[in-house]
Amino acid sequence: MNKKKQGCLRDYIRSIPDFPKKGIVFYDITTLINHPWALRKSISDLTKVYKGVKIDKVVAVEARGFVFGGALAYKLGAGLVLVRKKGKLPFKTVSASYSLEYGVNELEMHADAVNKGENILIVDDLLATGGTIEAVIRLLDKFKAKIKGIACVIELPDLKGREKLKKYPVTSLVKIEGA
Numbered sequence: 001m002n003k004k005k006q007g008c009l010r011d012y013i014r015s016i017p018d019f020p021k022k023g024i025v026f027y028d029i030t031t032l033i034n035h036p037w038a039l040r041k042s043i044s045d046l047t048k049v050y051k052g053v054k055i056d057k058v059v060a061v062e063a064r065g066f067v068f069g070g071a072l073a074y075k076l077g078a079g080l081v082l083v084r085k086k087g088k089l090p091f092k093t094v095s096a097s098y099s100l101e102y103g104v105n106e107l108e109m110h111a112d113a114v115n116k117g118e119n120i121l122i123v124d125d126l127l128a129t130g131g132t133i134e135a136v137i138r139l140l141d142k143f144k145a146k147i148k149g150i151a152c153v154i155e156l157p158d159l160k161g162r163e164k165l166k167k168y169p170v171t172s173l174v175k176i177e178g179a
Contacts, residue, residue: 010174012038013154027154027176029125033067042068042173046123046151047075049171053148056118057081059109059140061132062088064125068153072123081113083136094142098135107135114143127152127172130161137165 012032060069073080086106093108155172
């Protein structure tokens with residue numbers, strides 16, 4: 001992963017078999033964000049897609065989504081909303097549960113983080129089954145927010161998450177087939 005391979009973001013994503021449990025391949029973006037060119041390219045490419053779209057808030061999903069969400073909010077002149085696992089936020093929250101490829105979890109966001117009718121961009125590092133982002137959408141529906149797009153660095157098309165989200169424009173930078 002040296003600078004001569006700058007043309008392909010996929011080269012900066014580490015695959016870790018059998019994590020978090022046997023049979024799952026974990027796609028690690030820490031190796032991507034560790035390389036200045038790959039991080040800049042990711043943020044630049046996502047910014048280009050949403051530059052002309054009115055975005056009031058970027059809603060970023062814990063934890064790796066925070067890296068991209070913060071940078072995109074800054075670039076788009078939007079606010080940033082953090083969606084976290086249950087029990088991590090200190091103020092009154094709203095919550096939604098979801099299923100992962102390997103279990104069930106619950107997400108929360110502050111009850112005052114989004115105003116009715118705001119234009120939202122949802123950001124996460126990975127789109128797999130779509131369950132996490134579906135839960136975020138359910139949270140945002142409580143505020144009658146307008147979801148203008150969903151942005152992910154990695155997409156695993158074989159897991160058909162995009163199909164669950166077909167009501168919304170979805171952008172992914174790297175598609176990994178056969179995952």
